[in-house]
Amino acid sequence: MTPIRIPFNRPSFVGKEREYLEASLAAGQLSGGGAFSQQCSKLLESRLGCNRALLTTSCTDALEMCGLLLNLGPEDEFVVPSFTFTSTANALALRGARPIFADVRPDTLNIDERHLESLFTPRTRAVIAVHYAGVACAMDEICKAARERGIRVIEDNAHGIFGRYKGRLLGTIGALATLSFHETKSVSCGEGGALMVNDPALVERAEIILEKGTNRRQFFRGQADKYTWVELGSSFVLADLLASILLAQLEAEVEICNKREAIWLKYQNSLATWSAIHDVRQPTIPSGCDSSYHLYHLILPSEGSRDRLLEHLRSLGILAVFHYQALNASPMGQRLGGRIGQCPVSEDASRRLVRLPMYFSLSGEEQGQVIDAVMRFDRF
Numbered sequence: 001m002t003p004i005r006i007p008f009n010r011p012s013f014v015g016k017e018r019e020y021l022e023a024s025l026a027a028g029q030l031s032g033g034g035a036f037s038q039q040c041s042k043l044l045e046s047r048l049g050c051n052r053a054l055l056t057t058s059c060t061d062a063l064e065m066c067g068l069l070l071n072l073g074p075e076d077e078f079v080v081p082s083f084t085f086t087s088t089a090n091a092l093a094l095r096g097a098r099p100i101f102a103d104v105r106p107d108t109l110n111i112d113e114r115h116l117e118s119l120f121t122p123r124t125r126a127v128i129a130v131h132y133a134g135v136a137c138a139m140d141e142i143c144k145a146a147r148e149r150g151i152r153v154i155e156d157n158a159h160g161i162f163g164r165y166k167g168r169l170l171g172t173i174g175a176l177a178t179l180s181f182h183e184t185k186s187v188s189c190g191e192g193g194a195l196m197v198n199d200p201a202l203v204e205r206a207e208i209i210l211e212k213g214t215n216r217r218q219f220f221r222g223q224a225d226k227y228t229w230v231e232l233g234s235s236f237v238l239a240d241l242l243a244s245i246l247l248a249q250l251e252a253e254v255e256i257c258n259k260r261e262a263i264w265l266k267y268q269n270s271l272a273t274w275s276a277i278h279d280v281r282q283p284t285i286p287s288g289c290d291s292s293y294h295l296y297h298l299i300l301p302s303e304g305s306r307d308r309l310l311e312h313l314r315s316l317g318i319l320a321v322f323h324y325q326a327l328n329a330s331p332m333g334q335r336l337g338g339r340i341g342q343c344p345v346s347e348d349a350s351r352r353l354v355r356l357p358m359y360f361s362l363s364g365e366e367q368g369q370v371i372d373a374v375m376r377f378d379r380f
Contacts, residue, residue, distance in 0.1 A: 004317055004318070006318045009357070012359060012360040014249065014255060015248040019248070020244035020248050024240055024244035029240050032055070036244040037237075039243075040243050040250060041053045043250050049172055050177070053194050054207065055238040056192070056238055057239075058193045059181075062194060063090075063091030064236075066126075069205055070152055072095040073097065074096035074097070077100050079124060081128070085158070085324060086327065088130055089101075097125065099333075101327055101342060101346075102119055103342075110131065111127075113138040113141040113142050120149050125152065127151055129155050129174065131160035133283060133295045135284075135286070136286075155170065155178070158178065158182075161292055162253060175199040176202065179196065181194070186256055187249045189245040208231045210233065213230065213233030214230065257292070267367070268283070274375045280298050280301065296355065301352070306353070308379045312373070312376075316369075318373055320354050326347040328343045328346065329341075329347055356370055356374070
C-alpha cells in the first residue's frame with residue numbers, strides 16, 4: 001500500500017503552545033478552572049460577545065449540557081439535521097428526547113429551513129442548527145419559526161468559530177451554542193469544546209451543571225458559604241493543561257483564519273473548470289454568510305466516482321475522506337424513528353461527498369499536488 005504523504009489532517013502549532021504548556025506544567029495546576037481556562041473563557045466571551053463561555057472536554061459534552069439546561073426528557077422532541085455528526089443527536093437523545101430528522105439544503109448542506117414547520121409538533125422543545133463546513137444556516141428563518149412555537153434554538157457551531165451570518169458571529173444567535181476544539185478543527189487543543197450561553201437566564205445553571213451539579217463556582221466567588229450538590233450535572237470541565245494550548249491557538253485567530261481562507265479559495269478557484277466539465281459540485285457560500293473555512297468538499301456525480309476518486313488519491317499517497325452518513329438511515333437512527341428515504345438530500349450527500357486535505361500547515365506545494373491529482377482523475 002502506498003504510504004500517505006499528504007494526510008487528511010495534521011495538528012499544527014501556530015504560536016505560543018509550547019511556551020504556555022510549559023507554563024501550565026510549571027504552575028502545577030493541570031485540572032480545570034485554572035489561569036489558562038479563565039483566560040480562554042474571557043477571550044471567547046470578549047471576542048464572540050456571548051454571556052458566558054464555559055470550556056468543556058468536548059463539543060459533545062457541551063451539547064449534553066444543552067439537554068440538561070433545557071430539561072429535555074422522554075416526553076420531548078428535538079429537530080436535528082440528518083447530515084451531521086452523531087453527537088448532535090446523541091447528546092439530547094441521552095436525555096430520552098426523540099430526534100426528528102430534518103433534511104438539508106442541496107447548496108450548503110445545512111438544515112433546510114423550508115421544512116421546519118412541517119416537523120414541529122406540540123412536543124418539540126429544541127431545534128439544532130449545524131453550521132456545516134463553517135457556513136451559516138438560514139438563522140433568520142430558523143429563529144422566527146422556532147420563536148413562534150416557543151422552541152429553543154441551539155447552534156452546533158463545531159465547524160464555524162469566527163464565521164458570521166449577516167454580520168453576527170456564529171454561536172451568538174441561538175439561546176445556546178457549542179464549539180469544538182478537536183484536533184481536526186480550525187482552533188484546537190487535541191480534545192475540547194465550549195458551551196456558549198447567550199440567554200442570561202441560563203448562565204447560573206450552566207455553571208452548576210458544568211461543576212458536577214454543585215454550586216462550586218458561586219462558592220469560590222463568595223456568593224455561597226459552602227458548595228454542595230444542587231442540580232444534576234457531570235464532569236464536563238476541560239483540563240487547564242489543554243486550555244494552555246487552546247489559548248495560544250485562540251490568540252493566533254487572525255493567522256489561522258487567513259491561512260484557511262487562502263487554502264479554501266485556492267481549491268475553489270483551481271478546481272472550478274474541472275468541476276464544471278465533470279459535473280462535480282463545489283461548495284456554496286450564500287450571500288450574507290462569511291465562512292470560517294473549516295473544510296473543503298466536492299460532491300461527485302455518483303457514489304462510484306466518489307469511491308474511485310478516493311482510491312485514486314490514496315494510490316498517490318494523498319488521504320481524502322468521505323463525511324457524515326445520514327443519521328435517519330443509520331441503524332440507531334432507525335431505532336429512534338428514522339427511516340430510509342426520509343432525508344433524500346442527506347442520504348445522497350453521504351454517498352457522493354469527498355473532503356480534501358485541509359489544515360493550517362498544508363503547504364502550497366502540497367496543496368498543488370492534491371489539486372493536480374484531483375484534476376488527473378478521469379474515472380467518472
